[in-house]
Amino acid sequence: MSSSLSKRFKAGAMIQQSESVQSMFIGHHATVHCHECSRAMVPRVVIYYGQPLKSVCPFCGATFTKFQSGFGRLLRRFQTPALSFSAFYCLSIAVIGFGLIGLLSAKGVLPNNSGHIALYGTVISGLLALAELSFQCIEQLAAKLDHESNYYWAILVMLAMILIHQIPEWTGYVVIAFAVMLIRGLLSGVLQLFKTRDKGLISN
Structure with missing residues (x-):
């Protein structure tokens, strides 16, 4: 008799718990709409060596969200x-x-x-x-082709090293080019930090 009462009590508790969980998710949907095919779907996460890279649509394969590493999130503040x-x-x-x-x-x-x-x-x-x-040309090209721009910059660095090895007289020009790119990145990063800080102050 006691066992039947305990079973009924557990069943009632489980029903109440399920009802409370359902009430929590009222108005919330587990699916999202794909940006390309506009179908309702649950994104699939692509993992590489234990690190999530991006989520894709299971129907058309389009990229839904890209996940950045900690270093990438740090650099994102300067972009x-x-x-x-x-x-x-x-x-x-x-x-x-x-x-x-x-x-x-x-x-x-x-x-x-x-x-x-x-x-x-x-x-x-x-x-x-x-x-x-x-x-801008390299970043826009990578964005249109849905590629990571880091690979493009890595290829440019490799080509620059090959050029220096083949033509040592061009070393100074290559160094100046990379120095100008570095200065450009620092200036744009500082301006971006000021913009984000001003937006944060205005929102507060």
């Missing part, structure tokens, strides 16, 4: 959330502006000292504009 050529356009305008200043200085409209400033400004802004253009 703009969306790829854009706006920085390249601004640097191009700066090159044109410094060029006009140099032209006016050569014509005698502006002092001679402004000609040296225009020269340095044109060279620096021009190199940064080329670096920004190269960065």
Whole structure:
């Protein structure tokens, strides 16, 4: 008799527990819609050596979400959330502006000292504009092909090492190119940190 009562009590508890669990998930759906085929699905996680890489749609195979490593999340704070050529356009305008200043200085409209400033400004802004253009082209190409851009940069580094090994006279140019890319990354990272901090202050 006691065993039957305990079974009924356990059954009632299980029913109440299931009802409470169901009430918790009222209005919540376990499926999401794919960005490509627009079908309701449960994303499948792709794991490589124990680390989750991305989740894909089981119907069309399109990437739903990409998972980044800890180092990747750290670098993400130094990157703009969306790829854009706006920085390249601004640097191009700066090159044109410094060029006009140099032209006016050569014509005698502006002092001679402004000609040296225009020269340095044109060279620096021009190199940064080329670096920004190269960065955006590689990142946009990787995004369109749904590839990891790290592989593209690794290939460029390998090609640069091969070039230095084959033509040692070009070592200085390769070093300057990587230095300009590094300066470009530091400048964009600092600007991105200021933008995220300002947004955080405004939201608070």
